[in-house]
Amino acid sequence: MSRDWACPRCHAGDVLAILRLPHTWTSASGNVVRGVRDVLVCARCDAGDPLTGPIVTYFAVHESAQPEDAALLARLLRRWIDQARPPKPDEDVLDAEAEAWYRGDL
Numbered sequence: 303m304s305r306d307w308a309c310p311r312c313h314a315g316d317v318l319a320i321l322r323l324p325h326t327w328t329s330a331s332g333n334v335v336r337g338v339r340d341v342l343v344c345a346r347c348d349a350g351d352p353l354t355g356p357i358v359t360y361f362a363v364h365e366s367a368q369p370e371d372a373a374l375l376a377r378l379l380r381r382w383i384d385q386a387r388p389p390k391p392d393e394d395v396l397d398a399e400a401e402a403w404y405r406g407d408l
């Protein structure tokens with residue numbers, strides 16, 4: 303795990319995974335603004351969360367993703383991704399982001 307990815311919340315924990323969610327909102331002037339919101343899994347902050355705890359535990363034990371655990375990890379990450387919704391979900395973009403994420407890491 304690289305320390306370059308220290309958690310922005312506690313500034314100490316390793317960031318284990320990042321999910322980029324599309325996030326659309328209306329500005330004060332009435333314009334629709336499109337952006338992304340990063341949702342992080344931190345080895346310290348998220349260890350006690352029922353959704354992200356299993357992911358933190360996995361990386362605490364294994365250090366990095368093991369090929370033979372791809373199905374297990376995919377299940378854990380899918381559960382997290384399914385719950386980590388942006389305020390106004392855009393399903394198509396969300397699915398595309400998740401797909402890209404899977405291709406890169408698993």
Ligand SMILES: [Zn+2]
Pocket residue numbers: 309310311312313314315344345346347348
């Ligand atoms: Zn943290």
